Amino acid sequence: MPAINVNPTRMELTRLKGRLKTAVRGHKLLKDKRDELMKQFLDVVRENRALRKKVEDALMEAYGSFTVASALMSGEMLEQSLLYPKQSVELDMSFQNIMSVNVPVYHFKTKSEDPGEVYPYGFATTSGELDDAVDSMASVFQDMLKLAEIEKTSQLLAEEIEKTRRRVNALEYVKIPQMQEAIKYISMKLDENERATTIRLMKVKDMLLKEAIEERQEETRRAIEASGGHLGQAEEI
Template sequence: MSGKDRLQIFPSRMALTVMKARLKGAQKGHSLLKKKADALTLRFRQVLAKIIETKVLMGEVMKEAAFSLAEAKFACGDFNHIVVQNVTKAACKVKSRKENVAGVNLPVFEYYTDGTDCYELTGLSRGGQQIDKLKKNNAKALELLVELASLQTSFVTLDEVIKITNRRVNAIEHVIIPRIENTLSYIITELDEREREEFYRLKKIQEKKKAIKAREELEREERMAAQERDDNVPNLLDNEEDEDLLFL
């Protein structure tokens, strides 16, 4: 196992506990990020399907709006100056809000009107029906444009976040977790080797103590045997018969 495949850490019981906690945290983080990526991918596909549907509808609505404009100009003539003169403030407005999806804030644009109609007198002379139809078709087209802009913004945001999340998931799965596992394996191997060395050292110490004890026991027995032999030797001075023989 090379040093690049694991963390540079001193193998100890404390390091083993820390690495186990880090492994558990990495696995938990990987699980949460995987769930987040799945949720974002699901929403991404929903937005993509909605964009396709809106674009198809947008083609039909824009075609109707362009045809309505041609009909209104044919019936009323050029009414651009009337529209320009009646403009005071925007009747169609857009507001934005945030939508939270798995911790990601997606911008959402909403189309609304303030209730005022700057062109309510337009078309009283002629072509009023065509102009009213034109207003409705253009309002519908504008609403679809705002919805499409909201979907496109959410699409781009989700695409970036999904890429970042997938990179993090892959980094945790293929780099961080294997490195921590290799470090754990290294620490466990080193600790087992230390335990075997300690067991061998203790075994040698016990054998040495037993040898010393046996030698001391043998020496003690030899001293006791020598003392017993000394006690069994007869003393001639203490024997009266020997004293009489001595003086004869």
């Protein structure tokens, strides 16, 4: 018996063959999608690895400059220098479709194009190390935003790869084998029924032939008996 309940009819056989054809085609498309997603994912991972190293190195440099600046300046003066930023940032987000996966794309823009606006303090009371730290943070900010975009993209692609992989496995190891088994079962049942019908027809034919032969023999016997009676009457005359 197959794993799924089916009626062994020709209509069900035709329906299952159509479903099997669709499932095989869908399985191939999903495998192609999974392979392309893996290719895109590996490209994103490589880009993420290189960009993360760049961001980490830039942040280490910025933190080092801040550490030196905090050692040369008092805590109150450092806090007051960075309390009121002059520059503002506008962030827009759109989406890009990668193999039916909508991944975010961030667009970064500062309010002012003047690079000097990044320093929210006067240069008379601050150290040069603080300038280096602020400049390093300003330069790495866009890379950090790009890194966030790439990491979110890799996360979404990984989730889609996992879903696609489960669907491919479900079709390959469950659905398609079940339908193939059901088609085989129905075909065997139909062949068995056809053989049984053929045997019944042959038996009916044999019975009809036997009855016809017996009727012919009976008619011959009656004809002989009738002929014998007429001959007897003729002899008596």
